[in-house]
Amino acid sequence: QSALTQPASVSGSPGQSITISCTGTSSDVGGYNYVSWYQQHPGKAPKLMIYEVSNRPSGVSNRFSGSKSGNTASLTISGLQAEDEADYYCSSYTSSSTLRVFGTGTKVTVL
Amino acid sequence: QVQLVQSGAEVKKPGASVKVSCKASGYTFTSYGISWVRQAPGQGLEWMGWISAYNGNTNYAQKLQGRVTMTTDTSTSTAYMELRSLRSDDTAVYYCARNYYDSSPFDYWGQGTLVTVSS
Numbered sequence: 001q002s003a004l005t006q007p008a009s010v011s012g013s014p015g016q017s018i019t020i021s022c023t024g025t026s027s028d029v030g031g032y033n034y035v036s037w038y039q040q041h042p043g044k045a046p047k048l049m050i051y052e053v054s055n056r057p058s059g060v061s062n063r064f065s066g067s068k069s070g071n072t073a074s075l076t077i078s079g080l081q082a083e084d085e086a087d088y089y090c091s092s093y094t095s096s097s098t099l100r101v102f103g104t105g106t107k108v109t110v111l
Numbered sequence: 112q113v114q115l116v117q118s119g120a121e122v123k124k125p126g127a128s129v130k131v132s133c134k135a136s137g138y139t140f141t142s143y144g145i146s147w148v149r150q151a152p153g154q155g156l157e158w159m160g161w162i163s164a165y166n167g168n169t170n171y172a173q174k175l176q177g178r179v180t181m182t183t184d185t186s187t188s189t190a191y192m193e194l195r196s197l198r199s200d201d202t203a204v205y206y207c208a209r210n211y212y213d214s215s216p217f218d219y220w221g222q223g224t225l226v227t228v229s230s
């Protein structure tokens with residue numbers, strides 16, 4: 001099972017919106033609505049930001065939103081803030097014998 | 112509040128085994144499962160497997176089949192992950208994370224345990 005494909009880096013200025021893509025196949029992202037997104041600051045554990053494609057857990061800012069089209073899921077951060085600078089990973093359930101797969105990760109830089 | 116507290120860092124020699132613990136609190140342990148996720152230095156996240164704390168059912172990543180065993184002790188609300196025949200590329204931070212089913216999101220994470228494999 002190969003990792004889902006994410007851009008290595010995305011950057012934006014404070015207040016701008018950015019979008020991170022997560023591309024898989026019909027066996028994972030395209031086949032299930034079990035896509036989630038995680039934020040990870042350096043030296044810290046990941047934090048759940050979006051689950052089941054577009055749902056936000058309680059306490060996560062509504063500046064974070066998720067969507068999916070075909071085999072590609074996306075995370076959009078609007079009103080970019082300095083605290084959003086972190087690594088972001090997508091994850092999907094998969095029909096392979098390895099049931100879960102993560103994306104390659106995207107480093108978000110706030111300029 | 113939900114907390115997952117993991118055991119401390121370990122240094123092991125190639126070929127040895129390591130067992131990492133993850134003590135849960137703040138919720139009914141047997142109502143959820145626990146996944147294990149690892150992250151090699153400077154690398155991305157890798158899912159290792161999932162165990163149901165309700166009945167002990169497990170699902171392991173194919174590449175780790177035969178080397179990994181996940182267990183739970185419901186009397187102490189603790190999950191364990193044992194990895195055998197350690198190699199240098201097993202050097203990583205190992206996280207436990209709570210999720211309801213093996214398809215569910217990882218909603219709470221432990222603080223991570225660094226396992227270093229070196230001769």
